[in-house]
Amino acid sequence: QVQLVESGGGLVQAGGSLRLSCAASGRTFSTSTMGWFRQAPGKEREFVAAITWNGGTIYWQDSVKGRFTISRDNAKNTVYLQMNSLKAEDTAVYYCTRSRASYYRGSKLPEDFDSWAQGTQVTVSS
Numbered sequence: 324q325v326q327l328v329e330s331g332g333g334l335v336q337a338g339g340s341l342r343l344s345c346a347a348s349g350r351t352f353s354t355s356t357m358g359w360f361r362q363a364p365g366k367e368r369e370f371v372a373a374i375t376w377n378g379g380t381i382y383w384q385d386s387v388k389g390r391f392t393i394s395r396d397n398a399k400n401t402v403y404l405q406m407n408s409l410k411a412e413d414t415a416v417y418y419c420t421r422s423r424a425s426y427y428r429g430s431k432l433p434e435d436f437d438s439w440a441q442g443t444q445v446t447v448s449s
Contacts (some may be wrong), residue, residue: 373393381393
């Protein structure tokens with residue numbers, strides 16, 4: 324298990340930007356695929372993006388592709404989600420998480436991830 328602590332959420336106007344950070348403890352971060360999910364009120368948790376252990380492959384949800392950027396710094400045990408051109412429909416609680424898989428194949432199912440962070444609220448006003 325790895326412990327994850329998020330920061331960086333908040334309130335922003337439509338068209339604005341926010342950067343989320345997720346700091347991990349434990350030795351397995353640098354060998355793990357890391358992901359971001361989000362959950363809006365009354366909706367299921369949905370996949371946003373994932374990045375493999377060396378940043379070599381990135382997976383996206385279509386609705387955020389081109390607006391969001393996921394990156395990681397293994398020396399700092401931190402993964403980031405840069406969110407640009409934010410829309411009202413991006414409003415949700417955002418969660419950082421780690422893939423269970425030793426070889427990640429692009430799963431977008433929450434049950435294929437573990438070690439969830441506490442969540443951070445992102446609110447986009449229109």
